[in-house]
Structures are given as C-alpha cells and as structure tokens.
Amino acid sequence: xxxxxxxxxxxxxxxxxxxxxxxxxxxxxxxxxxxxxxxxxxxxxxxxxxxxxxxxxxxxxxxxxxxxxxxxxxxxxxxxxxxxxxxxxxxxxxxxxxxxxxxxxxxxxxxxxxxxxxxxxxxxxxxxxxxxxxxxxxxxxxxxxxxxxxxxxxxxxxxxxxxxxxxxxxxxxxxxxxxxxxxxxxxxxxxxxxxxxxxxxxxxxxxxxxxxxxxxxxxxxxxxxxxxxxxxxxxxxxxxxxxxxxxxxxxxxxxxxxxxxxxxxxxxxxxxxxxxxxxxxxxxxxxxxxxxxxxxxxxxxxxxxxxxxxxxxxxxxxxxxxxxxxxxxxxxxxxxxxxxxxxxxxxxxxxxxxxxxxxxxxxxxxxxxxxxxxxxxxxxxxxxxxxxxxxxxxxxxxxxxxxxxxxxxxxxxxxxxxxxxxxxxxxxxxxxxxxxxxxxxxxxxxxxxxxxxxxxxxxxxx
Amino acid sequence: xxxxxxxxxxxxxxxxxxxxxxxxxxxxxxxxxxxxxxxxxxxxxxxxxxxxxxxxxxxxxxxxxxxxxxxxxxxxxxxxxxxxxxxxxxxxxxxxxxxxxxxxxxxxxxxxxxxxxxxxxxxxxxxxxxxxxxxxxxxxxxxxxxxxxxxxxxxxxxxxxxxxxxxxxxxxxxxxxxxxxxxxxxxxxxxxxxxxxxxxxxxxxxxxxxxxxxxxxxxxxxxxxxxxxxxxxxxxxxxxxxxxxxxxxxxxxxxxxxxxxxxxxxxxxxxxxxxxxxxxxxxxxxxxxxxxxxxxxxxxxxxxxxxxxxxxxxxxxxxxxxxxxxxxxxxxxxxxxxxxxxxxxxxxxxxxxxxxxxxxxxxxxxxxxxxxxxxxxxxxxxxxxxxxxxxxxxxxxxxxxxxxxxxxxxxxxxxxxxxxxxxxxxxxxxxxxxxxxxxxxxxxxxxxxxxxxxxxxxxxxx
Ligand SMILES: [K+]
Ligand SMILES: [K+]
Numbered sequence: 001x002x003x004x005x006x007x008x009x010x011x012x013x014x015x016x017x018x019x020x021x022x023x024x025x026x027x028x029x030x031x032x033x034x035x036x037x038x039x040x041x042x043x044x045x046x047x048x049x050x051x052x053x054x055x056x057x058x059x060x061x062x063x064x065x066x067x068x069x070x071x072x073x074x075x076x077x078x079x080x081x082x083x084x085x086x087x088x089x090x091x092x093x094x095x096x097x098x099x100x101x102x103x104x105x106x107x108x109x110x111x112x113x114x115x116x117x118x119x120x121x122x123x124x125x126x127x128x129x130x131x132x133x134x135x136x137x138x139x140x141x142x143x144x145x146x147x148x149x150x151x152x153x154x155x156x157x158x159x160x161x162x163x164x165x166x167x168x169x170x171x172x173x174x175x176x177x178x179x180x181x182x183x184x185x186x187x188x189x190x191x192x193x194x195x196x197x198x199x200x201x202x203x204x205x206x207x208x209x210x211x212x213x214x215x216x217x218x219x220x221x222x223x224x225x226x227x228x229x230x231x232x233x234x235x236x237x238x239x240x241x242x243x244x245x246x247x248x249x250x251x252x253x254x255x256x257x258x259x260x261x262x263x264x265x266x267x268x269x270x271x272x273x274x275x276x277x278x279x280x281x282x283x284x285x286x287x288x289x290x291x292x293x294x295x296x297x298x299x300x301x302x303x304x305x306x307x308x309x310x311x312x313x314x315x316x317x318x319x320x321x322x323x324x325x326x327x328x329x330x331x332x333x334x335x336x337x338x339x340x341x342x343x344x345x346x347x348x349x350x351x352x353x354x355x356x357x358x359x360x361x362x363x364x365x366x367x368x369x370x371x372x373x374x375x376x377x378x379x380x381x382x383x384x385x386x387x388x389x390x391x392x393x394x395x396x397x398x399x400x401x402x403x404x405x406x407x408x409x410x411x412x413x414x415x416x417x418x419x420x421x422x423x424x425x426x427x428x429x430x431x432x433x434x435x436x437x438x439x440x441x442x443x444x445x446x447x448x449x450x451x452x453x454x455x456x457x458x459x460x461x462x
Numbered sequence: 463x464x465x466x467x468x469x470x471x472x473x474x475x476x477x478x479x480x481x482x483x484x485x486x487x488x489x490x491x492x493x494x495x496x497x498x499x500x501x502x503x504x505x506x507x508x509x510x511x512x513x514x515x516x517x518x519x520x521x522x523x524x525x526x527x528x529x530x531x532x533x534x535x536x537x538x539x540x541x542x543x544x545x546x547x548x549x550x551x552x553x554x555x556x557x558x559x560x561x562x563x564x565x566x567x568x569x570x571x572x573x574x575x576x577x578x579x580x581x582x583x584x585x586x587x588x589x590x591x592x593x594x595x596x597x598x599x600x601x602x603x604x605x606x607x608x609x610x611x612x613x614x615x616x617x618x619x620x621x622x623x624x625x626x627x628x629x630x631x632x633x634x635x636x637x638x639x640x641x642x643x644x645x646x647x648x649x650x651x652x653x654x655x656x657x658x659x660x661x662x663x664x665x666x667x668x669x670x671x672x673x674x675x676x677x678x679x680x681x682x683x684x685x686x687x688x689x690x691x692x693x694x695x696x697x698x699x700x701x702x703x704x705x706x707x708x709x710x711x712x713x714x715x716x717x718x719x720x721x722x723x724x725x726x727x728x729x730x731x732x733x734x735x736x737x738x739x740x741x742x743x744x745x746x747x748x749x750x751x752x753x754x755x756x757x758x759x760x761x762x763x764x765x766x767x768x769x770x771x772x773x774x775x776x777x778x779x780x781x782x783x784x785x786x787x788x789x790x791x792x793x794x795x796x797x798x799x800x801x802x803x804x805x806x807x808x809x810x811x812x813x814x815x816x817x818x819x820x821x822x823x824x825x826x827x828x829x830x831x832x833x834x835x836x837x838x839x840x841x842x843x844x845x846x847x848x849x850x851x852x853x854x855x856x857x858x859x860x861x862x863x864x865x866x867x868x869x870x871x872x873x874x875x876x877x878x879x880x881x882x883x884x885x886x887x888x889x890x891x892x893x894x895x896x897x898x899x900x901x902x903x904x905x906x907x908x909x910x911x912x913x914x915x916x917x918x919x920x921x922x923x924x
Binding site: 265306307308311312315338341342344345346348352361364365366368369372373379382383386387392393394397443 | 727770773807808814823827830831834835848849859
C-alpha cells in the first residue's frame with residue numbers, strides 16, 4: 001500500500017496541474033471550489049462501495065459524504081470510527097483524499113498569493129522569485145515544490161513512526177509501515193484522522209510518537225510561502241517577508257501560550273492530565289496545543305476536559321495556522337493584522353507599521369471582513385445546532401469552530417448530531433476550508449484606485 | 463418622595479457642572495471615572511446604613527457595593543431582591559444613584575462628542591450648533607438640555623404608569639406615584655431595577671405598562687445628540703448627521719429583528735411565551751427585544767428561555783443603543799461602522815461611504831479597537847467565571863455580557879456567583895459603562911497627522 005500512494009499522488013498532481021493551467025488564469029476561486037467538490041463527490045462514491053466498510057454492508061450516503069468532506073477538507077471530524085467502520089480499502093480512500101486536499105489547499109493558497117502579489121505589482125520576495133523563475137514562479141514549479149516538501153516530510157515522519165511502532169510496540173513490519181504512512185500523511189496535512197478508536201490517547205506519554213507528529217503538523221501549518229522562504233534564507237531572518245515573520249512569531253506565541261494555558265487548566269483534572277507523570281503532562285499539554293491549530297489529533301480525552309479549556313481551544317482553532325499551508329482557521333496573519341491595528345490605535349499612531357514596514361491599508365479592511373463573516377457564520381451555525389440538539393453551548397460552539405477551522409476535534413457529540421446538523425457541519429468544513437483563502441485573495445485582487453471621494457464625516461464610537 | 467427627587471437632581475446637576483468646568487478641559491476621562499467612582503462609593507456608604515435594609519440588619523459590603531455599582535452604571539444586575547431586601551430609604555438611594563448615573567453618562571457622552579468634533583475641526587451639525595451657541599454648545603447648555611429631556615420624559619412616563627397602577631391595579635395614590643416614579647426613572651435611564659421580585663413579569667400582557675416603558679427606554683437609548691437633532695429638524699431626515707441616521711436606522715433594524723427572533727424562538731416555550739395569548743406573545747417578544755438593548759427589565763422569565771434566545775440576546779446586549787445616551791453596549795454606531803466596512807469591502811469599494819458621506823478612515827480603526835478589546839475582556843471574564851463556578855458557558859457568557867453592556871438581565875445566577883466572581887461583575891459594569899465611551903473619545907482626540915510612512919507591505923489574509 002505504501003508504494004501505491006505516491007503513484008496515485010503523482011497522477012493526481014498531474015491532473016491538478018492540467019486543471020490549473022486550463023482554468024486558473026480566469027477564475028481561481030471557481031477552480032478550487034469545483035476541484036474540491038469533485039474530490040468530495042469522488043470520495044463519497046468510493047466510500048459508498050460496500051468494500052469500503054469492514055462489515056461489507058456499505059456506508060450510508062451521509063456517512064460517506066461526511067467522511068469524504070472531512071478528509072478532503074483535512075478536518076478529521078468523524079461520525080463513524082475510522083479503524084472499526086472502514087475497511088483497509090476505505091482507509092486508503094480516506095488517505096488519498098487527505099493527500100489531495102492537503103496538496104490542494106497548499107498549492108492553491110500559494111498560487112493565489114503569487115497571483116495577488118503580481119496583480120498588485122508588489123515585488124515581494126515571493127513574487128520576485130516567481131518572476132525571475134529562480135524559485136517557484138509558474139504553476140508547475142509551485143506544484144512540484146509543494147509535492148517535494150510534502151513527500152520529504154511525510155516520508156521522514158512515516159519512517160520514524162514505523163520504526164517506533166515496530167521497536168516500541170512490536171507491530172509487524174507491514175502494519176508498522178502502513179500505520180506510519182497513514183499517520184504521517186494525516187499529520188503533515190493537518191487532517192487528524194487516526195487508525196485508533198481513541199485517536200492518539202494511547203501514545204500520550206510517548207515522545208517518539210508525539211514530538212515527530214507535532215513537528216510535521218507545525219511544518220505543514222506554517223504554509224508553503226514560509227517554508228520556501230525559510231529554505232532559501234533561514235539564516236537571515238532580517239530579510240524575511242512580513243508574512244514569514246508574522247507566521248513564525250505568531251506560531252511561537254500561540255504554541256507556547258496554548259501549551260501553558262492547557263497544561264495549567266488541566267493539570268489537576270484526573271480525566272485528562274491529572275493521572276499522568278508531570279513530564280507527561282507537559283508533553284501532552286504541548287502536544288494538544290500544537291494539534292489544536294489545526295491538526296485535530298488528541299492524546300487526551302477532549303470530552304473530559306474543562307469547559308474553560310474548550311473555550312481556550314476555540315480561540316486557538318479559530319486562529320489556526322499560517323496561510324497557504326495545510327492548517328485551517330482564519331490564519332495567524334489575519335489576527336496579527338488585527339492585533340497591530342489595535343496596538344497602533346492604542347499608541348496613537350496613524351499608519352500601522354509591522355517590523356519596519358507599513359501595513360497596506362487595504363489589508364486592514366480585508367482582515368476585518370474575513371473575521372466578521374467568520375464570526376457571523378460560526379454564530380449562526382451555533383444557534384442552528386443549539387436549536388436542533390440539547391447539547392450545551394460550549395460543546396456546540398466547539399464543534400462548529402472545529403468544523404469551520406477544519407480542526408476535527410470534538411467533545412464527542414459529532415455522531416449524535418441529527419442529519420440536518422451534520423449537513424451543516426459538512427458545509428462548515430467546506431466553507432471553512434476554502435472560504436477564507438478565496439475570499440482573502442478575491443478581496444485583494446479586486447483592490448482598485450480611488451476615483452473620487454465623498455466629504456468626510458464620523459459618527460460617535462463606543 | 464416624588465418631590466424630593468428633582469431637588470436632589472438639581473443639586474447634583476449643579477455639582478456636576480462645577481466638576482465639569484473645573485476639570486473637563488484637561489482630563490475628561492479622569493473626570494468621568496472619578497465622578498462615577500465617587501458616586502459608587504457614596505452609594506455604597508448609604509446602602510451600608512442599617513436603615514437602608516428592610517430588616518434593619520444592614521447589607522454586607524459586597525451587597526452594597528454590587529448594588530451601588532449596578533445602580534450608578536444603570537445596569538440592573540442584583541444579588542439581593544430590590545423590593546424585599548432594601549427599605550424605602552434604600553430604594554430611594556438606588557433611584558438617586560440611577561438618576562446620577564444615567565444623567566452622567568448622557569452628559570459625558572455628549573460633551574465628549576462635542577469636544578471630539580471641535581478638536582478635529584469637524585463642523586458637524588452638533589459642533590456647529592455648539593459653536594453658534596444656538597443649541598447646546600457649552601457645558602451648562604448640554605447639562606440643562608439633558609436634564610430637561612430627562613425630566614420631561616420621566617415625568618410623562620411616571621404619570622402614565624401611576625394612573626395605570628391606580629386605575630388598573632387599585633394601588634393607593636401614594637404607592638402608585640412612587641411606583642410610577644421609580645419605574646419611570648429606571649426605564650428612561652435604562653437601569654432595569656424594578657420594585658417587584660419577578661421584575662415586570664406580572665405585567666407581561668399589559669400594553670399600558672409595557673409600551674410606555676418601552677418608549678422611554680428607546681428614547682433614553684437613542685442618546686442625547688440624536689434627540690437634540692430630532693428635536694430641531696425631525697421633519698428633514700435628509701439633513702440629519704450620519705450619527706443620527708445610523709442610530710435611527712440601526713435601532714429600527716435591531717428592534718424589529720430582535721422582536722421577530724425572540725418571538726419565534728420562544729413561541730412554543732410553555733415557560734415563557736407559550737402560555738400566553740398570541741397578541742400577548744407578540745407584545746412580550748417586542749418588549750423583550752426593546753429591553754435587551756439595554757434596559758434590562760424582563761416581562762418573561764429569562765432563566766426559562768431557550769439558550770438560543772440567550773445567545774441572540776448576547777448579540778443584542780453587546781451592540782446596545784446609541785452613543786451618548788443611557789444605553790450601554792458598544793453602541794449601534796460602532797457596529798454600523800463595521801457593517802459598512804464589510805459591505806464596502808465585499809462590493810470592492812475603496813472608501814467607505816454611508817448615506818453619501820465618506821466615513822473617516824480613522825474611525826475604522828477606532829471601531830475595531832473598541833470591539834476587539836471588548837471581545838477580549840468578555841472572553842477573559844467568561845473564562846474566569848467558568849473556572850470558579852459550575853454554570854454552563856451559555857449562562858456565564860450571558861451574565862458577563864449583561865454586566866459589561868450594563869443590561870442587567872440574568873439567567874438567575876448572579877446571587878450564586880462567589881464573591882470574587884461578583885467583584886469581576888462589578889468591574890465589568892464599571893468598565894463597560896465608562897470604557898467604550900472614554901476609549902472611543904480618547905482615540906478620536908488623539909488623532910494626528912502622518913509625519914512619515916514606511917514602505918508598504920502585505921501579508922496573506924485568510
Ligand atoms: K484537521
Ligand atoms: K440596564
């Protein structure tokens with residue numbers, strides 16, 4: 001099985017590239033939506049085959065659609081137990097869908113970023129590289145670059161995990177490699193699917209499993225533009241673009257802050273960290289912090305966590321990772337922009353300057369727009385799910401943000417949500433996966449010069 | 463008693479005016495904070511007197527402080543039952559504190575608005591009126607104007623209520639007038655204190671009580687600048703300022719939307735609207751919509767409402783009323799600004815134009831700053847209260863927003879929150895009452911021209 005996957009990937013990458021070359025110049029947003037919808041449809045069809053289920057009885061349409069959407073959107077929410085319900089074939093389908101989805105969002109995000117920079121005439125480091133063809137300028141180069149990084153990181157992680165599964169847990173070689181490959185692809189693509197009914201709770205104290213997975217999750221979540229730039233000039237941080245600086249600094253702050261918060265709140269909770277050795281508690285707290293933005297694995301029981309931890313995780317999930325990576329959420333850069341607007345305003349500044357560069361004023365409005373629409377969607381969906389279920393607001397909000405930010409964590413209610421609610425989650429995953437990136441790019445691409453202005457006026461604020 | 467109150471008010475207004483003339487030109491924010499803190503301290507002292515309690519046993523410091531803060535900040539959250547716990551003297555103290563608080567926020571908000579307009583050299587209708595002294599330019603005129611509107615509306619409502627209490631419920635004249643005056647002042651100042659243990663649930667189907675109260679609440683919540691402008695040119699809406707247009711249109715949308723939402727969600731809930739005649743259900747739904755922004759009365763049992771209604775009310779409370787009025791929240795204008803930024807951005811526009819006027823770009827950032835800080839404060843407080851209590855997130859969030867937006871509604875948990883939690887609520891009421899208005903004004907007053915700019919750059923959004 002581990003030899004089939006790259007072949008499938010290559011064929012799909014070629015298909016993607018053709019798809020891109022044909023349509024991308026005209027309607028990038030349409031292309032990505034159609035591509036993802038097609039992948040979901042194909043995945044649903046395959047998962048509907050009786051052979052995809054271990055019982056051979058076949059999945060229901062809703063089960064297949066939910067799983068396919070969750071895999072393509074690299075979310076990881078599940079209504080059926082992956083290792084129990086799906087057969088080996090079904091699991092391979094899920095894995096391929098994850099790889100397509102992760103590859104797709106990473107490539108599309110990067111290409112849209114390049115397109116935006118070009119259209120706006122910005123000679124950022126990325127677009128300069130694109131124009132001189134020295135880096136990843138044209139579509140083919142971006143796709144090859146993404147594929148290369150994906151394969152290298154995934155292969156390395158798969159190897160480490162397979163060795164650990166063999167050496168530490170006595171798996172036979174074939175099973176160890178399969179588990180290594182599955183969890184490696186699921187990690188790098190921030191998908192959160194696992195081949196264990198309790199996800200990764202069995203490995204809560206094993207740094208040889210948790211730390212390599214955390215590393216792959218972080219790398220995938222930084223986003224391709226950041227990885228590309230790090231690869232070219234990792235020794236000269238002063239020359240990094242604003243995007244890379246924001247993602248690196250923001251990730252560090254969120255990882256550390258999330259780890260401290262979750263570890264402290266759960267420290268004495270006997271159902272989560274309380275029963276572990278102190279070193280394991282720190283490891284589990286750190287792992288959960290990494291994984292909440294937005295891989296969606298769990299090494300402690302989410303359902304047993306303090307509701308305050310859920311609320312903290314809501315924030316981490318909503319923020320997510322770096323743009324043009326496999327992480328979801330509204331992206332670190334979006335919130336960094338809001339943070340710097342706030343900070344500038346409180347200090348009485350006029351232009352928003354970040355690391356010695358002025359933040360384009362158009363970006364202020366774009367960040368606000370993306371965040372406001374996301375808040376409206378999350379709030380509306382939460383209300384709807386609260387109306388049709390009896391779960392508390394904390395669980396519903398967690399589920400909705402987890403779907404929208406394509407995290408895949410759950411307080412354990414996903415399967416118990418009625419069909420119309422699961423359909424809402426499916427839509428949230430799809431919109432959450434593609435909405436922010438396409439909206440952000442669409443807004444940036446539509447910027448245009450001012451032709452005339454009305455006289456200025458101001459209402460009272462606050 | 464009803465003759466004493468205006469005398470007290472006049473004395474206090476004179477004191478306020480002196481206070482203003484002495485300090486306002488230098489540190490308006492300090493003046494308002496000190497003034498409110500002084501009123502809370504004095505109120506706490508008076509409520510600590512044994513004679514303020516009906517039992518004669520005296521209130522605890524926390525009970526007195528909480529009630530005084532709630533009254534001065536015109537919030538209406540209570541930890542003790544107003545009609546049962548406090549004596550007639552205690553109730554008069556509460557009423558005076560409400561009048562001081564409502565008068566204070568209305569005057570301060572208006573004066574800060576005038577100050578802002580002057581400092582920025584904006585010749586808005588309000589500031590023009592101020593400069594020509596035709597309207598309410600100087601401090602004295604603003605205070606007189608606020609006092610006049612307050613007294614006229616309060617007197618009219620008190621009369622209507624007193625007549626209704628006598629004619630419809632057989633109250634003896636003295637009690638009818640006292641109840642009329644108390645609920646009138648509590649209504650116009652959006653305070654939400656009532657002389658009934660079940661607040662206004664006993665009057666749920668009585669339009670002669672509910673509609674006049676709703677009218678006074680709406681008038682008080684529009685804010686003085688709007689009332690002033692309406693009074694001067696109510697027949698020429700085309701000439702209204704952006705502030706007035708936004709408040710009027712926004713209020714209408716929120717009132718209608720809130721009424722429909724609450725009526726629909728609660729229609730079949732037997733514990734709230736379900737048991738009423740259809741006409742009463744509509745009346746109660748409308749009344750609760752009016753009152754949620756931000757008077758804080760209730761004619762149906764909040765604790766028995768659907769948690770989805772609570773979430774909808776969270777939004778209404780957070781938005782609140784018009785600036786420089788007795789309503790709390792972040793103000794309609796703040797959210798209108800965000801809405802128009804969003805709408806402009808989605809339509810691909812460059813300048814944000816509202817009603818044919820361009821919205822000052824500085825206001826964009828000010829609105830975002832106020833909202834982001836409020837969200838951070840509400841989220842942090844919610845986490846803290848969830849940590850120290852066992853109440854669900856929906857109840858805690860409702861309580862926190864109710865305190866911060868100085869609404870005063872509760873799902874019934876206020877008295878059960880431990881002392882350190884009640885202290886957080888006290889701080890939220892104080893900060894929520896004064897924070898947005900002073901922050902908004904401080905930001906606006908600090909605007910300054912750009913001296914130099916860094917080169918422009920942009921990260922990826924979404
Ligand atoms: K995920
Ligand atoms: K109130």
